[in-house]
Amino acid sequence: MKTKLFLLSMLIVSFCQAQINTKDIKRNAEGRVNETVNKGVNAGIDKIEKGIGGLFSGKKAKNTVKIDSGANVEAINETEKASQSAQQNAEILRKFDFVQGDKILVLENFSQDNLGDFPAKWSTNSGGEIVELNGENWFNPGKNGVFMPQFINNLPDNFTFEFDVSSSANFNFYSNPLSFSIAALAKPSTDYVKWKLFNRLGRDGIEVGIHPKSVSTSNSKGTTNYQIYNNGNYGDKNKAMQNEFISDIKATVHVSIWRQKNRLRIYLNQQKVWDLPTAFVDGKKYNSILFQTGNFKKEEDKYYINNLRLAVGNPDTRNKLINEGKFVSSGILFDVNSANIKLESLGLIKSIAMILQENPAVKIKIIGHTDSDGDEKDNLKLSKQRAEALKTMLSTDFEIATARMQTDGKGESVPAMPNTSEINKANNRRVEFIKIK
Numbered sequence: 001m002k003t004k005l006f007l008l009s010m011l012i013v014s015f016c017q018a019q020i021n022t023k024d025i026k027r028n029a030e031g032r033v034n035e036t037v038n039k040g041v042n043a044g045i046d047k048i049e050k051g052i053g054g055l056f057s058g059k060k061a062k063n064t065v066k067i068d069s070g071a072n073v074e075a076i077n078e079t080e081k082a083s084q085s086a087q088q089n090a091e092i093l094r095k096f097d098f099v100q101g102d103k104i105l106v107l108e109n110f111s112q113d114n115l116g117d118f119p120a121k122w123s124t125n126s127g128g129e130i131v132e133l134n135g136e137n138w139f140n141p142g143k144n145g146v147f148m149p150q151f152i153n154n155l156p157d158n159f160t161f162e163f164d165v166s167s168s169a170n171f172n173f174y175s176n177p178l179s180f181s182i183a184a185l186a187k188p189s190t191d192y193v194k195w196k197l198f199n200r201l202g203r204d205g206i207e208v209g210i211h212p213k214s215v216s217t218s219n220s221k222g223t224t225n226y227q228i229y230n231n232g233n234y235g236d237k238n239k240a241m242q243n244e245f246i247s248d249i250k251a252t253v254h255v256s257i258w259r260q261k262n263r264l265r266i267y268l269n270q271q272k273v274w275d276l277p278t279a280f281v282d283g284k285k286y287n288s289i290l291f292q293t294g295n296f297k298k299e300e301d302k303y304y305i306n307n308l309r310l311a312v313g314n315p316d317t318r319n320k321l322i323n324e325g326k327f328v329s330s331g332i333l334f335d336v337n338s339a340n341i342k343l344e345s346l347g348l349i350k351s352i353a354m355i356l357q358e359n360p361a362v363k364i365k366i367i368g369h370t371d372s373d374g375d376e377k378d379n380l381k382l383s384k385q386r387a388e389a390l391k392t393m394l395s396t397d398f399e400i401a402t403a404r405m406q407t408d409g410k411g412e413s414v415p416a417m418p419n420t421s422e423i424n425k426a427n428n429r430r431v432e433f434i435k436i437k
Contacts, residue, residue, distance in 0.1 A: 096270040098256045098347040100331030101160045101311030104426045106152060108308035110137040123148045125193045126293070131304065133166065138304040141178075147291040148192040152310060155182065155286050159312045161257040162344065166304040167212040171247035175301040176294025177209035177223070182259070184284045197294040203229035205286060206279050208266055210255070212247035222246045224273050226266075230281055244268035254344055259286075270343055309426075317351050321433055322359060327352070328416075330430040332390070337374070339385040341393060349390070352433060353398035366390050367432040368409040369416075371425035376412060383409030390431065406436065 113119050113130045119139055126145020130137050141147050165178060176197060183205035185191040194202040211223045221241045228235035245253035245268055256267040264279035265272060280286060291305065311331065320327040332349065333342040341349070356362060368383035368390075387407035394400040417424045 095272065096267075096343075096347050096350070097272075098160070098258055098265065098267050098270075098344065099317075099351060100162070100309075100329075100333075100344070100348060101158070102313030102329065102331070104309065104311045104330055104423055106149075106308060106310035107422050107426055108149060108151070109306060110139055113137060121150050123150055123189070123192060125196070133304060133306075136306065138166065138306045140302055140304050141291060141293050143293055143296050144197070145293050146192055146195050147293075148188065148288060149308065152289050153188060153287055155259070155289070156312050157259070157261045159259050159310060161289060161311075162307070162309045163255055163305060164252060164307045165210065165245065165255060166252040166306075167245070167247050168300055168302040169248055169251070171212045171301050172297040173211075173213040173215055174297040176296070177211035177225070178303045179207050179209040179292040180255070180257075181205050181207040181290045181292065182257070182264075182280075182286050183288045183290055184286045185288045188288050192288065192290055195290050195292060197292045200229055200234060201232050203232055204281070204284055205229055206264060206276075207292070208274065210242070210245050210253070210268065212245050212251065214241060220246065220249065224266075224268070226274055226276070228276075228279060236276070238274075240273065242268055242271065242273050244271050244273075256344060270346065317348075318355050321352070321355055321364070321435060322362065325435040325437075327433045328430055329433075330427045332431045334386055334389075334429075337382065339382065339389040341389055349393060350398070353394055353400060356394070356400050356404070357398065363404045363406075363436040365406040365408060365432075365434045365436055367407075367434065369414060369428060369430050369432070370412050371428045372412040372415070372419040373425065380409060380411030380413070383411045385409070387431070 108121075110119055110130050115130050115132055115137070117130055118124065118128055119130065122139075124141070124145050124147045126147070127142035128145070128147065129140055131140045132138070139147075163180075167178075179197060181195055183192070183195060183203070191202065195205075195207070205228075207227045207229070209223075209225045214221045214223050221243060222245045223239060224242045224245075225237070225239040227237040244250055250269075253268050256265075258265040258267075259280065262278050262280045262282070264274070264276045266274040289310075293303065296302070317327055329348060332345045334340060335342065356364070366387040368385075368387040370379040370383050372379070384407065387409050391402065391405045391407050394405065395402050412419070412428070415428045416430060417427060419425050419428060
């Protein structure tokens, strides 16, 4: 009898311990999940909680995961990130309509200038110097100044102008914005000083400003503004928040300017911030591009400029590809020595995709070309990889059937012009789209 009572008591204790351990496990598991949440790992957390709930309810749970596996959490996060990235890319492709000009006229990366010097081919009423950022020369303009690239002295009715801007860390809201202007100057060598910030007398043109810090306490946005001038008088103006140039979050931005006769579009990265259909006045000769700075609240507040690119022409993509049978462009840009397509090229690629979507019977051959820098065999390989990257993008992002596209690369073997200057080399780095009959 005693033996039976002993065995019964042991069973009861074991059962209770099992219940207690199960509760402890549940609490520990839930604690780990809560800790994960507190660390900011939110993607996929609902699936984890459902799985744990099923484990302890005795019910079969959907999407169950091991509670001690960080790899599963990472996998869910990566899936969520990939999905978000795809959605962002689709949104960019849907809205971004910037198309570079056909022919490159100006390239400026300050590679010919020495560190500490003011750029040799620029004019100013202030100062500034070349500094090194990430192994490259950038121009740091001084305060309260106007800065004019002397090599830009003619702007046609249709052109695109691009450049990169970066700001120092912890930029102060009370420092002035960096402004850039498209101006009509009667005597550029002297009249450019009339564009000193906050002056209007004698001005004809459009001034656009960007600032990497808003007055918001969250500092999660920057600002942009524009002011139109006509015969020294103020015209239209406006100011808005922007999400692409933000100190300590997105400290570097790619600026794209697109003029089509009277119309002006301004983009920060792939975000269109201004679209002004009557920015330019008929009959005025806009011939200069200027940069302007004001005062800086802190001595450490600085702007940096690089990678200026002026191109002309309004690509008639549809007529050239469908009717003439070939469209050639140096406006599709890639990272250096890479087949990675730069985002600023998406507008042009989208225009090609739309033509193919509207003409489903058309087949094309994509041919890549490089300049003569580097090894000839490497250039040939790179040109083929770039053509293939374009085919992949057209198929993946625009649903153009791969059977409609062939690819090839010519490397440096068929230059459009002699590789004797940086501008010529840039024009030789081109892509051909040839209609297959």
